[in-house]
Amino acid sequence: MTPPTERPLTAMIDPAAGPPDCAAYERAGGWQATRNALGRLAPAGIIDMVTRSKLRGRGGAGFGTGQKWSFVPKEPAADRRKYLIANADEMEPGTFKDRLLLEGNPLQLIEGMILAAYGVQAGHGVIFLRGEYHLACARLHHAIGEAREKGWLGENILGSGFSFDIRVHSSAGRYICGEETALLTALEGRRATPRSKPPFPQTGGLWGAPSVVNNVETLCNLPHIITNGPEWFAGLGLGEDGGTKIYGVSGRVVKPGAWELPIGTPLRQIIEDHAGGMRPGYRLRALLPGGASTAFLDATAIDVAMDYGSVEKAGSRLGTGMAIILDDRTCPIGMIRNLEHFFAQESCGWCTPCRDGLPWVERLLDAIENGSGQEEDMDQLGRHARMLGAPGRTFCAHAPGAMAPLASGLKLFAADFAAHIQQGRCPQQPGA
Amino acid sequence: MLTAEAPLPAPVRAEILALAAREPHPRGAGVAALRLVQARFGWVSTAHLREVAGLLGMSADDLDGIATYFNLLFRRPVGRHVIMLCDSVSCWIMGRGPLCAHLCRTLGIKPGETTADNAITLLPTVCIGHCDHAPAMLVDDTLHGDVDTATLDRLIDTLRDTP
Ligand SMILES: Cc1cc2nc3c(=O)[nH]c(=O)nc-3n(C[C@H](O)[C@H](O)[C@H](O)COP(=O)(O)O)c2cc1C
Ligand code: SF4
Ligand code: FES
Numbered sequence: 001m002t003p004p005t006e007r008p009l010t011a012m013i014d015p016a017a018g019p020p021d022c023a024a025y026e027r028a029g030g031w032q033a034t035r036n037a038l039g040r041l042a043p044a045g046i047i048d049m050v051t052r053s054k055l056r057g058r059g060g061a062g063f064g065t066g067q068k069w070s071f072v073p074k075e076p077a078a079d080r081r082k083y084l085i086a087n088a089d090e091m092e093p094g095t096f097k098d099r100l101l102l103e104g105n106p107l108q109l110i111e112g113m114i115l116a117a118y119g120v121q122a123g124h125g126v127i128f129l130r131g132e133y134h135l136a137c138a139r140l141h142h143a144i145g146e147a148r149e150k151g152w153l154g155e156n157i158l159g160s161g162f163s164f165d166i167r168v169h170s171s172a173g174r175y176i177c178g179e180e181t182a183l184l185t186a187l188e189g190r191r192a193t194p195r196s197k198p199p200f201p202q203t204g205g206l207w208g209a210p211s212v213v214n215n216v217e218t219l220c221n222l223p224h225i226i227t228n229g230p231e232w233f234a235g236l237g238l239g240e241d242g243g244t245k246i247y248g249v250s251g252r253v254v255k256p257g258a259w260e261l262p263i264g265t266p267l268r269q270i271i272e273d274h275a276g277g278m279r280p281g282y283r284l285r286a287l288l289p290g291g292a293s294t295a296f297l298d299a300t301a302i303d304v305a306m307d308y309g310s311v312e313k314a315g316s317r318l319g320t321g322m323a324i325i326l327d328d329r330t331c332p333i334g335m336i337r338n339l340e341h342f343f344a345q346e347s348c349g350w351c352t353p354c355r356d357g358l359p360w361v362e363r364l365l366d367a368i369e370n371g372s373g374q375e376e377d378m379d380q381l382g383r384h385a386r387m388l389g390a391p392g393r394t395f396c397a398h399a400p401g402a403m404a405p406l407a408s409g410l411k412l413f414a415a416d417f418a419a420h421i422q423q424g425r426c427p428q429q430p431g432a
Numbered sequence: 433m434l435t436a437e438a439p440l441p442a443p444v445r446a447e448i449l450a451l452a453a454r455e456p457h458p459r460g461a462g463v464a465a466l467r468l469v470q471a472r473f474g475w476v477s478t479a480h481l482r483e484v485a486g487l488l489g490m491s492a493d494d495l496d497g498i499a500t501y502f503n504l505l506f507r508r509p510v511g512r513h514v515i516m517l518c519d520s521v522s523c524w525i526m527g528r529g530p531l532c533a534h535l536c537r538t539l540g541i542k543p544g545e546t547t548a549d550n551a552i553t554l555l556p557t558v559c560i561g562h563c564d565h566a567p568a569m570l571v572d573d574t575l576h577g578d579v580d581t582a583t584l585d586r587l588i589d590t591l592r593d594t595p
Binding site: 174 | 520
C-alpha cells in the first residue's frame with residue numbers, strides 16, 4: 001500500500017483540470033472516511049480522534065477543534081435540531097486559502113462537513129460563503145447536487161440512520177460576518193452584529209439551536225484524519241500542532257502564492273524557497289504573518305516556526321497563516337493607514353469605541369501620511385492602540401485585531417512616524 | 433425593458449416565498465431575496481424593497497437596515513457593468529492606487545460613480561482573495577488578477593461594447 005500523502009488537503013487539487021467529481025474523488029481516496037465512520041464509529045469516537053489529532057481551528061483563533069465540539073449537547077441528530085456551519089466568509093485582507101480549497105475540491109469540504117456533523121450529531125449544514133466568491137459558489141452548488149444525487153447527502157446516508165444535508169448561504173460582503181456569532185446573526189436575517197457569550201454557539205447558536213462554526217480549512221482536514229488516523233495527522237506537524245497548513249505570501253516577492261506545508265514550517269522557508277524571496281531591488285522590511293489583523297514582525301523574526309505557539313512567542317499571531325510582506329520601498333505608515341481604513345469601514349458599528357475610534361485612527365494616519373501630522377497625534381494613536389487593543393474593551397475581537405498592526409507598527413516604525421511629522425511629508429512614495 | 437417599479441414579476445415573487453418557506457423564520461431569506469432582485473434588476477429600488485419586505489413579513493425599514501448594511505447590495509442604480517477594484521493591503525502595495533487613478537481618468541468618473549453612457553460603475557472592494565495576483569479586481573462576476581493599465585484599457589473597450 002502506498003503511504004498516505006503528506007499534502008492531504010491539496011493532493012486532489014489541479015487548477016487546470018478543475019475539481020474532481022464524485023467518482024474521481026472516490027478513486028483518489030475520497031468517501032473512505034465517511035464509509036469508515038457513519039454507523040461504524042460512535043460520534044464520541046470521532047470527537048476523540050479529532051482531539052487526538054491536535055487539529056486546531058484554521059479560521060484564526062486556533063481553538064482545539066475536538067475540544068470545541070465537546071461542548072455540543074449529545075442528543076442524536078434525529079432528536080434535536082443542531083447545525084454544522086462552514087465559515088467560508090474569508091475576507092481577512094491578504095488571505096486566499098479557503099478559496100483555493102472551495103474551488104479546487106468542494107467535495108472534500110462536503111465530506112469534512114458530513115464527518116463533523118456526524119461527530120456532533122447535527123442534521124443541518126450551512127456553508128456561509130462570501131458573496132464575491134462566484135466561482136466557488138457555482139462549484140459548491142454543483143458538488144452538493146452531485147453528492148445528494150449519489151446518496152452522500154440526504155436521508156439515511158449509507159443506511160446508517162444518520163441524515164444530513166447542506167445548503168449554501170451567499171452573503172453580501174461584510175468582514176464582520178466572519179466572526180462566528182455575527183455570522184449566526186446574519187443567517188437569521190439581521191444586521192451582522194456579534195452576540196455576547198454565553199450562550200456559546202455550541203449550546204445556543206443559529207435560531208437558538210446548538211451550532212458549531214468551523215473554518216473551511218479546518219473541516220477539509222477531517223476526511224484525512226478519519227482515514228489515516230489521528231497519530232498520522234499529529235505527526236505531519238513539525239512542532240506542537242498537528243497536520244499541514246496552507247501558507248501564503250503576497251507582496252513584492254518573486255512568486256506570490258499559497259502552498260500546503262507541514263504546520264510549523266519556518267517562515268524563512270516559506271518566503272525564500274516557496275515564494276522565491278524578494279523581487280530584485282527590494283528588501284524585506286517587516287511582515288504581517290497571518291493576515292491584516294496580526295501584529296507586524298520585523299525582518300529579523302524570519303526564522304520563526306509558523307505554528308500557533310511560536311508566532312505568539314515572537315509577538316504576533318499565526319492568524320490565517322497568510323503572510324503580507326512589507327518591502328523597504330513601501331511606506332509603512334501608508335500600509336498601516338490602508339489597513340485601518342479597512343477596519344474602520346468594516347466595523348459593524350455596534351459598540352462606540354470601535355465605531356468611533358477606528359475612523360479617528362484612520363484620520364490621524366491620513367494626516368501623518370499626508371504631511372499634516374502633529375506630535376500630539378502620536379499620543380492619540382498610542383492611546384487608541386492601548387484602549388481598543390486590550391481584549392474586553394470592545395464587544396468583539398474586531399477592534400483588538402485592528403489594533404494589532406497599529407500597536408506593533410508604532411514601535412517598529414517609530415522613526416518613520418517621526419520623519420513624516422518632522423518633514424511634513426511622506427519620505428517615500430506611497431505604494432510606489 | 434425591466435423597470436424598478438413594483439410589482440415584481442410573479443416568478444420572482446414565487447421564488448422569494450419559496451426561499452422564505454425553508455427558513456425557521458422568513459426573515460432568514462432577507463439577503464437571498466435582495467440578491468435575487470438585484471440579479472434581475474441590477475439594484476434594489478425602494479418599490480422592490482417594500483414589496484420584498486411585505487413578502488417576508490418585515491417592515492420596509494427593517495429590511496432596508498439589511499440592504500444598506502452589506503457592501504454588495506446596491507440601493508442605487510448601477511451601470512450595465514460593475515468594476516470592483518480591490519483597495520486592500522496587498523493590492524495597495526502592488527500599485528492599485530495608480531491603477532484607480534488611471535481608471536478614473538479614462539472613464540471620467542470617480543469611485544462610486546457611473547459613466548454617462550451607463551456602461552460602467554466603478555467601486556472599491558475589500559480584499560477579494562486574489563492577493564497572490566495583486567492588483568486584483570472583479571468585473572461583474574469575473575475575477576481578474578495582475579491587472580495593469582493595458583488590461584484595463586482593453587477591458588473598458590470590451591465592456592462598452594457588451595450589453
Ligand atoms: C472580525 C473577525 C472576522 C473573522 N473572519 C473569519 C473568516 O472570514 N473566516 C473564518 O473561518 N473565521 C473568521 N473569524 C474567526 C471566527 O470567529 C471563528 O473563530 C472561526 O470561524 C472558527 O473556526 P475554526 O475553529 O475552525 O477556526 C473571524 C473572527 C473575527 C473576530
Ligand atoms: S468591536 Fe467593532 S465590530 Fe465588534 S461589535 Fe464592536 S463595533 Fe462591532
Ligand atoms: S488584497 Fe487585493 S485581493 Fe487580497
